[in-house]
Amino acid sequence: LFHRHLNWLTVILCAGLVGIFNEGNQLILDMIINIQRTVDITDVLTNAAGVVIGYLAFYCLVRPWLKNTSFA
Structure with a gap:
C-alpha cells in the first residue's frame, strides 16, 4: 500500500x-456453536464494497500526505 499503486x-x-x-466464518460458527446468524450474498457484496471504498479513501486521502513525509 505504501510503495506502489495496486492493480484494481x-x-x-x-x-x-x-x-x-467473513461469511464463511459466520457459516462455520453457525454450524458449530449455533450463533443464530444467516449467510447472505448481499453481506459478501457489502463487505467487498467496504474494502474497495476503504482502499479508495486511503489512496486518495492518506497516500498523498504520506508522500510528503519520510515514510513513503
Whole structure:
C-alpha cells in the first residue's frame, strides 16, 4: 500500500475474498456453536464494497500526505 499503486483487479479480488472469508466464518460458527446468524450474498457484496471504498479513501486521502513525509 505504501510503495506502489495496486492493480484494481487485485483490489477487487482481495475485497471479494475478505467478504467470502467473513461469511464463511459466520457459516462455520453457525454450524458449530449455533450463533443464530444467516449467510447472505448481499453481506459478501457489502463487505467487498467496504474494502474497495476503504482502499479508495486511503489512496486518495492518506497516500498523498504520506508522500510528503519520510515514510513513503
